[in-house]
Amino acid sequence: MALNTSADAPLPVGEVSRLIGGWIDRLGAVWVEGQITQLSRRPGAGVVFLTLRDPSYDISVSVTCFRQVFDAVADVVSEGARVVVHAKPEWYAPRGQLSLRAVEIKPVGIGELLARLEQLKRTLAAEGLFAPDRKRPVPFLPQLIGLVTGRASAAERDVLENARRRWPAVRFEVRNVAVQGVHAVPQVVDAVQELDRLPDVDVIIVARGGGSVEDLLPFSDEQLIRAVAACGTPVVSAIGHEPDSPLLDLVADVRASTPTDAAKKAVPDVGEELERVRLLRDRSLRTVQGLLDREQRGLAAALARPSMERPQRMVEEREEAVDALVERSRRTLRHLLDRADSELSHTRARVVALSPAATLERGYAVLQRENGAVVRAPGEVTDGEPLRARVAGGELGVTVGPQPPQPREPEEPQ
Template sequence: MAAISSAETPLPVGEVSRLIGGWIDRLGAVWVEGQITQLSRRPGAGVVFLTLRDPSHDISVGVTCYRQVFDAVADVVTEGARVVVLAKPEWYAPRGQLSLRATEIRPVGVGELLARLEQLKKRLAGEGLFAADRKKPLPFLPRLIGLVCGRASAAERDVLENARHRWPAVRFEVRNVPVQGVHAVPQVVQAVQELDAHEDVEVIVVARGGGSVEDLLPFSDEQLVRAVAACRTPVVSAIGHEPDTPLLDYVADLRASTPTDAAKKVVPDVGEELERVEQLRARARRCVVGFVEREERGLAQALARPSIQDPHRMVDERADRLDALLARSRRTLGHLLDRADSELGHTRARVVALSPAATLKRGYAVLQRADGHVVRDPGEVTPGEPLRARVAEGEFPVRVGTDTGTDTGTDVRGDV
């Protein structure tokens, strides 16, 4: 219903702003298309602010949304992107300002396509198809290289010419297939599987020149990505130019920025390898020559030693020392024997001098009773008792007699 007003009863500005807000509230949620010109995502804030502009009419409107709404498309939506927004119009009466509160944001055209690819990328990455530990190393010099590319394409020419320039003996097994359009995915998948089953193919290169996002879309197809992930042969992705990154780049064992770069990474440069071999040979030669010269110097130093120049000198010196030691030992032993002989002679003379036999030789005799007891006192014997007289040259029997002319009254007489 229209508001009642006249020149005599005009409506205040605030009332008009309030009425506009009521009309806008009755409008409900609408889909709005525009271009993002300003984007504000404050760290930690739960609300995202952006400005949506209509380039054809040069009109802009502010949009607010919760952070989770914008995060759903944050990977593919930036400033300058065209989007479609489901939003509820809101009127801020104190300022008379129109804004939109968005509940859903969708990219338009390429943006929508990139959003779908980003979702597929996250899903495949969650399955581990892009994991680094799944990557297979490339052979140093493959016997046969499989090449999947368009027929008579610049990509095919770049790969073949650069590879043969680097290594003239390189061999290729080429599969020409459509690289865009509805038939591209199944034929590329078939070509990759055929080359993977080939026993002599040691690496597969999938190459295509640059193009738009739509042209490169077959190389982000889920069927192709899974087919490459299942290959036992290492796969090199050489799609488009440096900024182009289809999903094939993530699942391949090696990503090349261009087809020319793929040829450089797959085939070694014969000139560089020859130079590396020459460097290794020179290094080995220097090592061997240095080792021989070092050993020669050591040998010369060893030969310069006196023990090597005159080897008998040490033996002669040791022989003279040995002779001196033998003479010294003989003198020492002779002195020891002479001193021992002298001591033995003196000891023997003392023993002989103290021996009873020496006493007997001076004319003394030893009387022994029948039991062998030596008579030391005349009172030990009785008259008529037989005794034995021991002299220096032998012994003889005697008998104890009676001598009246002596005080003892005992006389010893021999029985000879």
């Protein structure tokens, strides 16, 4: 709707900005294609800011979106990527600035392809196909190696030449297949499954040279990924060059950056192994020699001790100690015996002095009645009673006679 304005009746800038905002609000959501030239993702912020540019007209427009909207494509979208944005135009009246509020972002071309691969990667990872605990080690010295690669390709030549240069006796079971195009996936799957069924194959190498993302798509196919995951034989992935990373690298037991690297990881180098054996042998010899030298020094030190040079010296020292103890024991025993003999003599003398026999030797006698009772007083016997008198020389029989008169005791003076 046209506005009636003139030089005499102009509209204020704010009114013009407000009217433009009203017209833009009525535009509704639109799909916009462009190239991301600036990208701002502040840590912790819930909004992502980016600038969408149209290279044909050299025009740029600011775009904002919630973090969850951008996170859906964050793995495959970066600065320089072309995208299609479903957004609602917004007009910021105070600055007179147009911006877009995005509700959905889709990558264009390769970006869209990478987004699908990223979704497949998340699905397979959730199933555990990429788990580290599923990885199996490659045998140290495989006797037969299965090789899946293109016919007469540089990848086949690199694997065979480098492997045989490292270990000339190694053998290969080669399966030539298409490594790009519509027939690549079924042929690679059939070759891997066939080699896995061979009992003599110790490891399988899937090799291909570098190429574009489209060329390497067969090695990110879900059918091939599941076939490799189901293999009982360890699988080495050698697809493309260092920057290339198809999904086969994630499910394989070993990931090699190039076909040449695959040969190095699958086959040991005979020269390196011989050198390692030589180093280990020299190290063992040094260890044994060091052990022998240490024990020899210890033995020499033990033999240099006085007890080993003259062993009888210890016996002689102990003999002198034993002789001294024996002499001391004898002296002690003699002293104890002498003291005991002296004590015994003194005791015998006391016993003899106190013995009734000694009294009898001095001329005394002991009178006993016939029943053995000792007579202690004259009144205890009667006249004519036979008694026994015991003297020092033996016994005598005696008879009690009349008792003599007892002397009168002197009277006390009055």
